[in-house]
Amino acid sequence: MTKYVVTGSTGGLGSQVFKYLLKLVPASDIIVSLHNPAGANAFIKESGAEIRRGDYGDPASLDTAFAGADKLLIVSYPSIAHELRVKHHKNAIDAAKRAGIKHVYYTSLAFASDSVAEVMQAHLDTEKYLKESGLTYTILREGIYSESYPLYFGFWDPKAGEDDVLIPHSDGSIAWVCREDLGEATAKIMVEDGYGNETRLLSGSKTYTLKDVATLASQLLGREVKLIVGTEDAYVRHNLGKNGPRGEEDFLRKWATTYKALERGELDVIDPLLQKILGRELRPFEDTLRESLGVTAGSVFDKYAK
Ligand SMILES: NC(=O)c1ccc[n+]([C@@H]2O[C@H](COP(=O)([O-])OP(=O)(O)OC[C@H]3O[C@@H](n4cnc5c(N)ncnc54)[C@H](OP(=O)(O)O)[C@@H]3O)[C@@H](O)[C@H]2O)c1
Incomplete structure (x- = not known):
């Protein structure tokens, strides 16, 4: 029996990894390690899997959360704060060692190994630390989520009525992929016994530039959404003061490096592995976009998409 901790x-x-893992192994073989167990939804609570508290910022909690498990999935910490992120990931890797975990799976990101994108740097540091840990690892460079397109598409908010979308530096192609496809494949990889000490890319099967996204969004909404590639200063000025970290200059300057990575073609990479693991076509980017814009099938979009 293999015990999993996710x-x-x-x-x-x-949530997608957990959903698909439950289809592959008995719930009694799964431990759900939660930063905030009180935030567990009904699906988790009623799944039959054991829930434990595991906060990346609290190593002792990770010792308890990972105890007795064989395989561990470390989902990267949601932040662009480089040092804090790496510290949290190192805490999880160290705790995995102490707990005698036999195989660690880490969700990295799809940028290049020599990426110029700030957001990738914490992943590269984590990858290095994990490789040097002596643990058996699988680094999964999860593709750019289709659901996360507004981050790349100038933080566009279709409801705000502003349809000139400003990005800095350059447009570029992205092999978008939805989280459900990634989650299903990640669960399957965890259950198989392969991929030991490998770094694998899980990408979409088709690329779209941000200009393509603008074209698709225009067709979906029946009004023009225009992509404008401007200077970094214009991009910063445009977003300063907006809600949350996205309105802060430091974040914006760091995030602007993403577009330098796009210019280098870092996300213009299609790997057939994901489709091979799933044994089916991937969910099209258009479907996620349509859903996020609240446009139903049979709308004006279908006239164009034929
Ligand atoms: N590939 C991409 O395009 C892309 C895009 C965005 C983000 N990412 C990265 O991929 C990760 C997964 O994406 P996602 O969409 O699933 O993010 P998400 O919905 O924000 O989920 C992040 C998870 O991390 C947990 N968490 C937060 N603080 C934690 C802590 N101190 N210790 C342990 N767990 C903690 C959260 O738990 P709570 O619910 O209890 O807070 C939540 O379950 C993100 O965290 C981020 O690093 C990738």
């Missing part, structure tokens, strides 16, 4: 199950990716 983190991040209240989140977008981790």
Whole structure:
């Protein structure tokens, strides 16, 4: 019997991994390690899996959460704060060692190994630490989530009525992929016994530039959504003061490096592995976009999509 411990199950990716893991192994073989157990939804609570508290910021809680498990999924910490993120990931890797975990799966990101994107740097540091840990690992470079397109698409809010979407530096192609496809494949990889000490990319099967996203969004909504590639300063000025970290200059300057990575083609990479693991076509980016915009099938979009 193999015992699994999964983190991040209240989140977008981790919830999908957990859902598919439950289809593959008995619930009694799964431990759900939650940052905040009180936030467990009904699906988790009623699944039959054991719930434990595991906060990346609290190593002692991770010792308890990971105890007795064989395979561990570390879902990366949701932040762009480099040092804190790496510290949290190191805490989880160290705790995995103490707990005698036999195989660690880490959800990294799809940028290049020599990426210029700030958001990738904490992943690269974590990958290095994990590789040097002596643990058996699988680094899964999870593709750019289709659901996360507004982050890349100038923080566009279709309801705000502003349809000029400003990005800095450059547009580029992205092999978008939805979290459900990633979650299903990640669960399957965890249950198989392969991929030991490998770094694998799980990407979408088709790329779309941000200009393509603008075209699709225009067709969906029946009004023009325009992509504008401007200067970094214009991008910062445009977003300063908006809600949350996205309105802060430091965050915006760091996030602007993403577009330098796009210019280098870092996300213009299609790997057939995900489709092979799932044994079916991936969910099209258009479907996620349509859903996020609240546009139903049979709408004006279908006229164009034929
Ligand atoms: N590939 C991409 O395009 C992309 C896009 C965005 C983010 N990401 C990265 O991929 C990860 C998964 O994405 P997602 O969409 O599932 O993110 P998400 O929905 O924000 O979920 C993040 C998960 O991390 C948990 N968490 C937060 N603080 C924690 C802590 N101190 N210790 C342990 N767990 C903690 C959260 O638990 P609570 O619910 O209890 O807070 C939640 O379950 C993100 O965390 C981020 O690093 C990737």
